[in-house]
Amino acid sequence: MGSNPNPLISSIEGLLGWRHLALAEVDSTNGQAMKLASSGDPGRLWITADSQSAGRARRGRWWDSKPGNLYASLLLIDPANEDEIATLPLVVSLALYEAIIAAVPELAERLKIKWPNDLLLDRKKLSGILLEAQFDEFGRTALVIGCGVNCRHFPDDPMYPATSLAATGFDLTPQDLFPYLAVSMAQQLRVWAQGRGFSIIRRDWLDRCQGLGRDIVARFPDHELAGKFVDLDVDGRLMLCDKIGQMHKISAADIFFGN
Numbered sequence: 001m002g003s004n005p006n007p008l009i010s011s012i013e014g015l016l017g018w019r020h021l022a023l024a025e026v027d028s029t030n031g032q033a034m035k036l037a038s039s040g041d042p043g044r045l046w047i048t049a050d051s052q053s054a055g056r057a058r059r060g061r062w063w064d065s066k067p068g069n070l071y072a073s074l075l076l077i078d079p080a081n082e083d084e085i086a087t088l089p090l091v092v093s094l095a096l097y098e099a100i101i102a103a104v105p106e107l108a109e110r111l112k113i114k115w116p117n118d119l120l121l122d123r124k125k126l127s128g129i130l131l132e133a134q135f136d137e138f139g140r141t142a143l144v145i146g147c148g149v150n151c152r153h154f155p156d157d158p159m160y161p162a163t164s165l166a167a168t169g170f171d172l173t174p175q176d177l178f179p180y181l182a183v184s185m186a187q188q189l190r191v192w193a194q195g196r197g198f199s200i201i202r203r204d205w206l207d208r209c210q211g212l213g214r215d216i217v218a219r220f221p222d223h224e225l226a227g228k229f230v231d232l233d234v235d236g237r238l239m240l241c242d243k244i245g246q247m248h249k250i251s252a253a254d255i256f257f258g259n
Contacts, residue, residue: 018182023049029073030132030146036075037134037142043077048178068152069164070174072181074145084195085133085143086251087236090205091192092129092145092185093117097208099184100126100149103177104170112210115229115238115255119149120210123257124163126150145185149177159254202232211257216240218253225250 026032026049033047051067079085093113100119101108112120117129130146150164151172165172191197206212211229218225218240227242238250 018044018046018186020046020048020182023047025049025051025053028052028146029071030130030144033073033075033144033146034132034134034142037077037140037144038136040136040138041075041077043075043142045075046072046178046182047075048072048174050174066153068174070147070149070151070177070181072147072174072178074147074185076143076145077140079141079143079189080194082141083235084198085141087192087195087198087201088143088145089117089129089131090232090236091188091198091201092131092147093119094201094205094208095185095188096127096129096147096149096181098188099177099180102184103172103180104165107170110168111208113205113208114210115232116236116252121163121165121168123210124161125154126163126165147181149174151177160256198234198236202234202236206232211255215258217256217258218248218250219256220253225253229255 023032029047029049029052033045036045037043049071052071079088093116097111097113097119100111107121110122111126114120118125119127127147127149131143132146133141133143136142150162151174152164152166154162154164154167156162188201191200214229216227216229218238225240225242225248227240227248229238230241231239233239233249238255240248240250242248
């Protein structure tokens with residue numbers, strides 16, 4: 001079983017007015033984007049690579065980066081004020097979700113977003129997102145959005161089961177998927193509108209997420225909280241109601257679901 005990407009979007013980069021730098025092997029696409037930002041790059045630049053020798057994930061974890069998967073980073077300059085940037089992980093996860101569904105519509109019932117920005121296929125991790133920001137010497141905020149999708153390979157991660165598109169019967173190359181991601185990201189960033197449209201993003205994100213209304217465990221470096229995932233607040237924080245009815249607003253944690 002496979003999917004045939006729409007050939008009409010092969011030229012979409014030019015239509016969007018964004019640039020694309022395609023590389024072979026790099027240390028990390030995020031790292032390359034930051035280097036270009038430090039040299040004064042104006043942003044709106046995608047960097048993709050066939051493989052990474054030092055791919056990174058959230059909280060300093062390593063991201064397995066063999067050829068065959070999608071490794072893509074988007075460099076944005078001054079995308080919004082600091083408070084609004086906090087909602088960007090949800091924008092990005094929604095964009096990546098929409099890109100994969102556009103490429104493989106058959107996955108619409110099986111693909112879900114795991115707070116804040118992972119994608120789960122049949123409850124197994126399919127992708128990861130890493131956002132990094134720095135102030136550069138030009139007085140700008142350089143923000144890099146890194147996206148990794150398991151097209152062909154997936155790691156044996158004891159923390160959370162993983163999968164790939166190929167393992168579930170869909171032959172989609174990184175080159176097939178990337179144009180969909182470029183289009184979807186541009187669309188969702190327009191909706192987000194530097195934070196002014198986050199209420200729309202929040203609504204669409206909740207419609208596509210895993211675990212809403214169900215029991216979850218939020219794990220922190222030194223403790224964990226168990227309760228029900230009841231909502232997102234207006235800033236994108238996960239709202240967890242514990243067994244005594246106390247509400248907790250979570251900005252960062254590893255989330256695990258019950259059966």
